[in-house]
Amino acid sequence: MLDIRLIREHPDVVRRDLKKRGTAEKERLLDGVIAWDQEWRTAMTEADALKKRRNEITRAIAEAKKAKKDTSALQKDATELPEKIGALDAKSADLETRVRNGLMRLPNLLHESVPVGKDDTENVEVATWGTPRTFDFELKPHGELLEALQLADFERARKIAGAGFVYMMGDLVRLDQALLSFALDHLVKVGFTPVFPPYMMHRDAYEGVTDLGEFETVMYKVDGEDLFLIATSEHPIGALYKDEIIDEGQLPLAFAGISACFRREIGGHGVDTKGLFRMHQFNKIEQFVFCRPEDSWTWHEKLRANGEAIYRALEIPYRVVNVCTGDIGTVAAKKYDIEAWYPRQGKYREVISCSNCTDYQARRLNIRAGKVGGDKFTPHTLNSTAMATSRGLVAILENYQNADGTVTVPKVLRPFMGGQETIRAGTPR
RNA sequence: GCGGGGAUCGCCUAGCCUGGUAGGGCGCUGGAUUGCUAAUCCAGUGCGCUCUGCGCCCGGGGGUUCAAAUCCCCCUCCCCGCGCCA
Structure with missing residues (x-):
């Protein structure tokens, strides 16, 4: 499996290698991996922002309970969060799996001395x-x-x-x-x-x-x-x-x-x-x-x-x-x-x-x-x-x-x- | 195969009954200090990201909940005993 960071930072290096192998199908897979990785990070960032909000509210509720204050307003704020987070998590998990599966099917980078040949x-x-x-x-x-x-x-x-x-x-x-x-x-x-x-x-x-x-x-x-x-x-x-x-x-x-x-x-x-x-x-x-x-x-x-x-x-x-x-x-x-x-x-x-x-x-x-x-x-x-x-x-x-x-x-x-x-x-x- | 007990950070362990930021020890890394192969003190020590910050992580998956290491369900593996056995 290649390092996803290599693909993010130097996709051209990976692409050149796949061209050397002459595998157009794997090149398309590389394109997919790059796109899914981008979407994955976007979805994850959105989910993380909501999770941050949830953690803040949860902590506030814990504090309020300790101080014997009413928490119903806070709990109301938090009610809609789980569903949104769940949806984004599902999306990002799906994308992460796609990236992972794609990575598992991309071949290793070749050493420069490997000759090009059909069989x-x-x-x-x-x-x-x-x-x-x-x-x-x-x-x-x-x-x-x-x-x-x-x-x-x-x-x-x-x-x-x-x-x-x-x-x-x-x-x-x-x-x-x-x-x-x-x-x-x-x-x-x-x-x-x-x-x-x-x-x-x-x-x-x-x-x-x-x-x-x-x-x-x-x-x-x-x-x-x-x-x-x-x-x-x-x-x-x-x-x-x-x-x-x-x-x-x-x-x-x-x-x-x-x-x-x-x-x-x-x-x-x-x-x-x-x-x-x-x-x-x-x-x-x-x-x-x-x-x-x-x-x-x-x-x-x-x-x-x-x-x-x-x-x-x-x-x-x-x-x-x-x-x-x-x-x-x-x-x-x-x-x-x-x-x-x-x-x-x-x-x-x-x-x-x-x-x-x-x-x-x-x-x-x-x-x-x-x-x-x-x-x-x-x-x-x-x-x-x-x-x-x-x-x-x-x-x-x-x-x-x-x-x-x-x-x-x-x-x-x-x-x-x-x-x-x-x-x-x-x-x- | 049956019965019982377990799985928490590299290792060991607390927390679970009674839900509210996972604590301690060892080892390791870096630093401070000290004349001596040592001691003491401080910090760090899982993963991810668009990285001054944030999120995730208690064997795996699902559920309940504003909130799960903790409660519920399913699975896997390990240990002990019994059974079977080349």
């Missing part, structure tokens, strides 16, 4: 690492490979939960856990605190973290309860300090979230229709930071560096793109995607999304920082994937596939798998 094809490559391995055999689709090795059962998962779910088994489970442990260890080493968050959240908390209106159709909701399954641990961690004041001495706060993630979106897997690439449920280690405003751009680079370090350690080639206006979404001021190389698909695909949300998320969540009794400020929040195992697993299954249908375990993961060097077949069922 992900216009993201700008800013770094590459590694040389794609060449294969002298034809790579198997990872889904078929896993079924052949008895390590994943998509069919039975479909039977009991539908498409987009899987029973992972045997060494695939160990590989998944190894990826999680490796990524979590890496973050702990650089000072992050691990967090196992709730997997479900109330609507109001969710609205604080993101614009549910844009995502509700892809969220899982618990029937009959005000609970949404989390799409990422970014969300419960972001909401951790909702409605609180963080002591500024505590900043920066860096968390490594670990959780399953639930998303209804499912669609293209690229060249392979069956597989782990886009799932309704997957596991993820997430980086999340609360920091001082002046430090957030430094942190953004640190989170990106952590993500790159993890894929470098796995020896999987990747590139980094600066995500353009058409692909960046509502809450981020700037976003890097790290895209791993998928040899079977012959292209780079997103495995990490690294965002600086500046003060946008914190303001929606009513999180402030400072000293109690002292000046407060709105902290900045950042988030980045460290490891989403679904895509990480696919990257390994493609990049480390061998001609004999086995898969080599990346060196850095072996300590987490008892030194095992090769993925073995599971027990036939």
Whole structure:
């Protein structure tokens, strides 16, 4: 959420940003917000004047009663006030809600370095690492490979939960856990605190973290309860300090979230229709930071560096793109995607999304920082994937596939798998 | 799920019965004073606005009233006990 004061004082800045995004609809919303805000303040000022009058009369009555004087004249004066005040309050409450709702639907201000573009094809490559391995055999689709090795059962998962779910088994489970442990260890080493968050959240908390209106159709909701399954641990961690004041001495706060993630979106897997690439449920280690405003751009680079370090350690080639206006979404001021190389698909695909949300998320969540009794400020929040195992697993299954249908375990993961060097077949069922 | 008790400013607490400007303590910030890592005193310490001023704020919403922290109704959450339970 943008600061209404920014819109009042520098509407041109906000408008220029919306033009950069190319969203005419949001520009109209901005016009509405500006007009409603003006009307709101007018109505409120009128109501306040009447309330002042009411308070004066009320005090006069209290005084008169104390002095045992007659108060009927005063009470007569006050009789018509409640109705007028009520009408103005209702008007101003309605306008305030409109302003608030409008603000909640305006996107964050973009960082100046964000490229203009219509969709992900216009993201700008800013770094590459590694040389794609060449294969002298034809790579198997990872889904078929896993079924052949008895390590994943998509069919039975479909039977009991539908498409987009899987029973992972045997060494695939160990590989998944190894990826999680490796990524979590890496973050702990650089000072992050691990967090196992709730997997479900109330609507109001969710609205604080993101614009549910844009995502509700892809969220899982618990029937009959005000609970949404989390799409990422970014969300419960972001909401951790909702409605609180963080002591500024505590900043920066860096968390490594670990959780399953639930998303209804499912669609293209690229060249392979069956597989782990886009799932309704997957596991993820997430980086999340609360920091001082002046430090957030430094942190953004640190989170990106952590993500790159993890894929470098796995020896999987990747590139980094600066995500353009058409692909960046509502809450981020700037976003890097790290895209791993998928040899079977012959292209780079997103495995990490690294965002600086500046003060946008914190303001929606009513999180402030400072000293109690002292000046407060709105902290900045950042988030980045460290490891989403679904895509990480696919990257390994493609990049480390061998001609004999086995898969080599990346060196850095072996300590987490008892030194095992090769993925073995599971027990036939 | 049932019964009982609660929710007051960052934290703790008074006020509620009997309606009439929400008081105190702690912590924090600033200042005064004092030769000593201390004490004492003063002020500030929620939100909003078109800001010398005014309005709002007692978990949330509604009602009664000239006036509600206080009375009435609904809801949420927390605590204790019982029940159930992977």
